[in-house]
Amino acid sequence: MNGHRPDPSAALAPVEPDLAGAFASRGPDPLDDPDPFGAGEAAAVETLLRAYVRETATPVPAAGEELLLDFPASGVRLSVPVRYRSATGWHRFGEPRAASGPAGAALVAAVAIRESVVRRRLSHHLGSDAVARVLDSARRTGTHLARRRAEGESKATPFLEAEQALLLGHPFHPAPKSRQEASDGELDAYSPELRGSFQLHWFAADPAVVVGESADGRSPAELLRGLAIGGAAGVEPPAGMIPVPAHPWQAREVLRRPEVAALVEAGLLRPLGPAGPVWHPTSSVRTVHRPDAEVMLKLSLGMRITNSRRNNLRGELRLGVRAARLLAAGPGDWLRAEHPEFGILRDFAWISAGADGPETGLETAIRDNPFRGGAGDGPDDGQCVAGLLAERTGPGDGTPPGHRALLSAATARAARAHGVSLAEASARWLTRYLDVLAAPLIRLYARYGIALEPHHQNTLVALDGDGLPRAGWYRDSQGYYVAASRAGELERLLPELADGLELVFDDDFVDERVAYYLGINNLLGLVGAFGALGLTDEGDLLRVLRAALERLRTTEPGAKGLLDLLLDAPALRCKGNFLTCVDGRDELVGDVRAQSVYIDLPNPLTEVSR
Structure with missing residues (x-):
């Protein structure tokens, strides 16, 4: 008998079949493999491929078609079923196949990483290290899934529940759960x-x-x-x-x-x-x-x-x-x-x-630490956004989970409370999120030239009784920038502002980094998660996002450079986690401008209008 943890969100049935039903015609989701290590392997392959196609600018065909990936350095071709094609890059893939049969994490990692090593003329030991990290991450993920499927009901606070929800890890990183040095x-x-x-x-x-x-x-x-x-x-x-x-x-x-x-x-x-x-x-x-x-x-x-x-x-x-x-x-x-x-x-x-x-x-x-005490409707229920978006796997019997993510449960709750479709509830969720989290960050930058790095793991939201965002927070001391054009004004407030610290940067550089952290990672990532979870069409949410950013551009001239980038630039600079991993770079060491590999990513906001 399977002793998986009961899913308390399963009772929150959506008011209409969600778009995840469209995945059913493409067969069982590999994430729901009854073997937790099989599910962990599937998750590792999918995140690696998602990062690889983004960073190599590989076109992804429509859902239901096959993505063909050639790796001439290894003489291998992979055929990958596309379960969902995302406008923002949060694609869902099925099990890859090579000429010899199904391709697991070891083969996919070896050929994808070797291709990058050969093309970029890197030392081969870097490729070997990256492959080892991918495989370690896949094994760790399987362990996480096995443990969760066997546990009883969680007694964690909402804050800790979201912090502990990232079983599969960063959706665009090839080795998100690698921890090789610990037993x-x-x-x-x-x-x-x-x-x-x-x-x-x-x-x-x-x-x-x-x-x-x-x-x-x-x-x-x-x-x-x-x-x-x-x-x-x-x-x-x-x-x-x-x-x-x-x-x-x-x-x-x-x-x-x-x-x-x-x-x-x-x-x-x-x-x-x-x-x-x-x-x-x-x-x-x-x-x-x-x-x-x-x-x-x-x-x-x-x-x-x-x-x-x-x-x-x-x-x-x-x-x-x-x-x-x-x-x-x-x-x-x-x-x-x-x-x-x-x-x-x-x-x-x-x-x-x-x-x-x-x-x-x-x-x-x-x-x-404002998140003290237990569950309730006070500030103690802030939840990490990455945890809200984190995909779940099935309970271990081959069936899907009651909801694929905490975000799915929250959106279903909002749909029931307001008597609207999941698509409309998704639009309302995003609108409220922009109000409580994105607008304050953009307005702080516009007013003072203070910019932050609000990726999903660094941002938290509290949800109201209907499942919609009602409050937001930012955390992490590493992610602060001051735009050079505003440094003099801030030095009048704090004379020792930048003494001995790397804090003030050229405005264009600050705009570029905030466009990545807030624009690509956070906001476009949120749109992609809604789509990949089967809650709504990404194009509808991109229009909601574009309209909100256009309103801010009108009212916040101090953030015009950033908002012009997000709204009008055909491509945005995006951190390449796959290439950074293959390079063996440590993102906390050295010049902040060169700690990671950055790529140009087509901007989906230029493809939509209000």
Whole structure:
């Protein structure tokens, strides 16, 4: 008997058959394979192909036809059934076939990655590493699905439920769940997809070697002291020493670093071990949450996840504090007055041990946590947008899930509440989302020249009782830009605005990056998800989006450069996760202008009109 978790959204029947019924004529969805590792393999192949065709500008034929992909470097041709063709790139594919029969993740990854390595004259070891990461990601995904299909009903808060929903990972990344350096046993505790939880590993540091700062007067040391000694399982650091937390995987690794070993040898840093209440990893893996804690913690984690080792860099942490001070100097008050439904979660403080030299691996950012308590209609029900869009697989008996994503359930609820079709409910959902999340971000940029990187994993929404967005948030200290044309104005608000930090950039560069993060990744990605989930026609939502952006262009001349790009540019610069992965780049290292591979992507907004 299958012990899969009951789907509480299954009772929310849509008011009319949704467009996913059109997929039925193309056979069972590979994501619903009864074998969880078969479903994980199908997901890995689909995301890899979706990224590959985007980044190689390969045309995708209509649904029901075959996509033919030739890989001359390997002498292989793949025939791929197109289950759904997306105007924004969120295609759905069936099982590929080669001349010898069905093609799994190993073959597809090998030929696609080798083609890129040969064409771009890269070292072959980079291709081997990328293939290994794809296969590791496929296996991890199968493990996630097996565990979820066997679990009972979740008791997670809405916030954690969305954070833990990304079982398949980034829809345009070839290896979204690769975590090669950690063992299966470690990942049981550290993975949000497995509903992991763990105690923090604590160190006691002599004040002489503690560094950090805070934007709002609260001492990082005192905040952390309360987290360390709270509860029966807490730990009291030796008198006069300051508690410094670490991810347990990181704690083992940093003790091998010469600079950390020297602090321990000198008695300036003492490992205290795991202590205190358990914390829950969120969708980023390294940021941890406790429903009863005043703050969240963004821990350094040197494990390679997607395109980066997630080490916190001190420059990034200082940027978070500087951004919090900048918001407090005026823009934050303006934003709250103009958009009380929108908020920015500040990384307002940080701490580390090791006063001089490079990062020690103990760098921790301290983040606002408005999502406290359990389920309810207050601010504690903010949900990660990536989690809302994350596709589910079937329960393990070959049938589809009650709803393919949390977004599907929310849209069905809105359709029932308002007595409208799923297509109309989708349009209303997008319209409300633009009001509570996109408009505040664009208006903040127009008014102050402050731009953010609001990709799906960095944005959160709260839904009202009808399933429609009612509030939004942005998080992450790494994603701040100031347009050079506005830097003088902001320096009058905060004289030390850019001292020692890479924060001010040319306007054209800022426009390009926001057009990617907000335009392509977030808004066009949301349109694509609605279509791929079978909820509505993407063209209808593209018209809704275009009309909203045109209205903003009329009322917000300060964002004209950005909005001109989104509305009129025939192509937009888009991050290429496949090519970045094959290149072996770490997106957190080096010049921000060259950390990732960018490609030109045809702009679907130019193809629609109001």
